[in-house]
Amino acid sequence: MSANPAARWNCGPEHAPGVLEIDLGALAWNYRYLADLAAPANAAAVVKADGYGLGVGPVATTLAAAGCQVFFTAHLDEAIALRAILPDQTIEIGVLNGLVPNTEALYAAHSLFPVLNDLGQIEVWRRWTRKQGETDSTSHAALQIDSGMSRLGVPADELETLLAEPERLDGVNLRFLMSHMACADTPSHPLNAQQLALFGRARAALPPVEAMLAASSAALLGPDWRFDYIRPGVALFGGRPEKGRPNPMRPVVALRARILQIQNVAPGQTIGYGATYEAKSPAVVATLGVGYADGYLRSLSNSATAILRGRRIKVVGRISMDLSSFDVSAVPDAQVGDMVSLLNAEHTIDDLADQAGTIGYEILTGLGRRYRRVYRG
Ligand SMILES: *Cc1c(COP(=O)(O)O)cnc(C)c1O
DSSP states (O other): OOSOGGGGGOBSOTTOSEEEEEEHHHHHHHHHHHHHHHTTSEEOEEOHHHHHTTOHHHHHHHHHHTTOOEEEESSHHHHHHHHHHOOOTTSEEEETTOOOTTOHHHHHHTTOEEEEOSHHHHHHHHHHHHHTSSOOGGGEEEEEBOSSSSSSSBOHHHHHHHHHOGGGGTTOEEEEEEOOOSSTTSTTOHHHHHHHHHHHHHHHHSOOOEEEOOOHHHHTTOGGGTSSEEOOSGGGGTOOSSTTSOOOSOOOEEEEEEEEEEEEEOTTOEESGGGOEEOSSOEEEEEESOOGGGTOOGGGTTTOEEEETTEEEEEOSOOOSSOEEEEOTTOTTOOTTOEEEEEBTTBOHHHHHHHHTSOHHHHHHHOOSSSEEEEEO
């Protein structure tokens, strides 16, 4: 028996140039932190895109063990795969992206529920469940209204029709009323209050069901946003829910990569494609076997930092597909074979995202398939 039961999820190439460590204990801690914060509201979990890139098997199993009863994926196929991972029928699985034509039977077959995102989907689902006879628990559906993102959910014009004619929902076995926030990571944004008000108006006019508005960021905006359920994703995986504020979540990922080669570079020599970096003084440059094909984004060229033997080092030159270069002049004991920390508790997905000009979500979901993945319990 292994001392680390999470090790059963380990995967990836045996001789990988990088090791991605995924701390399932921190994931469970983050879930319980948000669930406690939200109480008496409940906490669902969003595990789309293969559990934000960390492996939906270990992620969903860990969250279910931590007490999560309601899960969401983006796509139907993700939900079908998730149902195979979580066969316990008391666990509910919803599909955020809505009802695609001719998939109704699959929801019942895998005991999933769709999120209905327009009047047409409501009508299709209503006809389908009527044809099946009695509405039972397997014919649940959630209703998502668009409260201000103009992206997905019953759009503003259709919403007025629905509020005026709520009988359009007759025969729909509604499980949740949902909406999604555009600017919740910026607490002062005026759209937040507007969306909350429209959601409240819809909730008052529609059949009484459990309401769910907040993803990670809105869950931290305060009790007014939490209704009956919160629906976090990124914060579970250690992502920063609010811009410019301390992050209460525990980091879940750590990434280390081996130094493949060390070169002494003379003043005037350039580094990498396009010769975008020129050494001003004698420098020592270490090459790692990690590049943009591994999700170590090309926009990190000449900007990312990492940690080697406790010291900060910086990317020099462009990130290539499979390689990146770091100035290790300040680490005189650096050696080929040393492991450089590209992500850890001191240099998180959000820190790296800031250096790439993106968000932690994109760093997470882009984490490459060529790393050795090591899970900790
Ligand atoms: C992705 C998503 C979530 C989770 O959002 P986070 O910001 O990752 O917490 C919640 N609801 C909807 C509709 C989503 O698309």
